[in-house]
């Protein structure tokens with residue numbers, strides 16, 4: 001294996017102006033950790049887009065290799081749980097934020113952060129799912145814990161044509177839910193139906209200020225958007241329902257009233273993937289491997305070479321990415 005490898009590096013100058021450059025690194029440049037992984041596939045999540053464009057303070061240590069998730073093969077390990085040759089996945093734990101991340105040929109991390117690549121999945125399959133898809137599964141599991149079964153009525157998915165949304169639709173439809181997909185891209189209706197959406201609504205219906213209580217339209221749903229959209233989702237959730245919230249594509253605010261909580265017993269289920277406990281991650285990934293239709297995953301994912309990762313990161317912030325982007329390493 002070559003001593004050096006290509007990497008993307010985010011730096012800051014004295015005026016705190018951010019720059020993003022291609023560079024050549026060696027393992028000596030990586031940060032501390034007890035497992036080294038040859039990165040075979042990575043991906044571009046919304047958070048990676050925020051990091052590379054500098055639109056939000058995702059990166060909190062400079063210089064840093066961005067990229068919040070990867071799949072690959074262990075090349076060195078002093079951790080009890082891993083040995084050379086093991087296939088692994090990493091999502092979150094501050095990788096690509098405060099610890100050097102995925103956009104490099106190799107990564108050195110804490111072995112406790114890794115989960116095994118499920119049998120039958122390739123590194124590229126895992127990154128077609130990526131952190132967005134694994135978060136979608138965490139949302140589905142949160143709804144299940146709250147008893148949101150298909151018999152309870154329809155479920156709504158916002159940011160439908162994005163990464164979290166696309167995987168959430170495929171998973172929920174696969175379980176027999178009647179899925180309402182909320183999107184700003186009417187042109188993606190056929191794609192969303194192929195994933196299993198039964199109805200498509202225009203995201204404009206949910207993006208303005210919410211009334212305290214609206215007509216009861218769904219038993220719950222998965223929200224990747226936040227702000228007014230989440231407030232409207234809550235106000236239209238039927239008695240005893242629940243919404244799993246994981247994203248902020250519209251905004252980080254939540255201009256809602258307590259009416260859905262105190263008059264309809266609606267629950268807001270917060271979902272975090274970054275610090276999620278290991279048992280939950282392993283369960284989520286095992287279930288993704290079993291339940292996510294491989295054909296639908298093929299429809300969700302497009303593949304770009306590593307050389308295009310910076311362009312793809314800008315595209316995701318500008319809403320030009322459909323589904324998920326897999327980044328193939330050289």
Ligand code: NDP
Pocket residue numbers: 045046047131132135158159160161162163164165182183184185203207224225229245246247248249250271272273274316317319321323
């Ligand atoms: P994507 O960019 O792939 O999807 C976001 C989607 O949101 C877009 O495709 C678009 O869907 C919709 N959208 C974008 N801008 C707006 C807007 N202004 N108003 C309403 N809808 C909008 O991102 P991901 O799926 O990767 O991530 C989605 C969100 O989830 C992000 O905020 C991300 O940070 C968050 N996230 C959180 C995690 C956690 O641990 N809590 C983990 C992973 C992601 P459409 O075109 O269909 O309207």
